[in-house]
């Protein structure tokens with residue numbers, strides 16, 4: 183039995199990886215992810231210059247998930263470019279490089295430098311950060327998204343995908359898919375956290391930024407995450423892979439993302455809570471499910487969700 187999975191021309195030893203932003207900001211964190219049992223890993227979304235991010239407390243684990251308003255803290259583009267170029271030389275996991283420039287110009291500058299570098303991995307362009315005060319989530323503006331992707335693909339010729347926010351309206355799924363299908367995207371990652379939720383503990387909010395408003399992750403978001411994975415799997419070109427993200431706590435959650443059509447599955451909140459041992463557990467639990475059902479590899483069932 184194998185859990186190998188492919189995106190574009192890359193094959194990963196298994197379908198698991200971290201969600202961008204979780205335990206992937208510093209060199210030590212990235213090295214732990216590079217050497218753990220996950221099939222791939224992704225860097226923290228970065229900006230051209232280093233950022234401190236929002237004031238703490240800015241991340242809280244909850245019983246059914248998590249809430250965060252990190253505010254895009256990161257060590258700056260140069261650090262991550264240097265890391266992934268070195269990782270490429272080792273080339274053991276096909277690392278993903280996440281970008282979240284604060285403007286189109288900033289994203290274009292980072293993409294230009296990557297285009298002109300020896301980087302051979304995949305870029306995940308984050309169009310959905312919900313926690314930058316004063317900045318909207320780009321991918322909720324369909325016209326803006328089209329302008330951004332036209333600019334991106336006029337310059338960037340290496341494999342690239344986008345990180346999307348959750349959509350909740352059938353027409354929005356169709357409108358977004360129509361835009362995405364116009365571009366040579368290699369994947370889309372669904373979903374980012376559900377933005378601007380509010381969690382109250384004994385008359386008080388639990389995070390400091392934005393009056394306590396933050397992105398929700400974990401079990402709370404799994405039904406929405408699966409719906410987004412399924413809809414974009416059905417609506418996008420066959421050559422655009424889906425990376426599932428949202429609500430993965432156990433092997434059954436991974437199985438469900440794959441059943442909806444995901445090729446890779448990202449783990450966020452549960453990785454935050456459990457550390458990289460979570461990948462070992464998820465692999466065992468997924469294999470047990472596949473064994474029980476007689477599936478030998480992921481392609482035996484990926485995308486085959488049954489409808490009534």
Ligand SMILES: C=Cc1c(C(=O)O)[nH]c(=O)[nH]c1=O
Nearest residue numbers: 227252253254311313375397
């Ligand atoms: C890149 C910023 C993001 C952040 C953040 O740094 O606040 N949190 C999320 O849940 N999703 C993001 O995309």
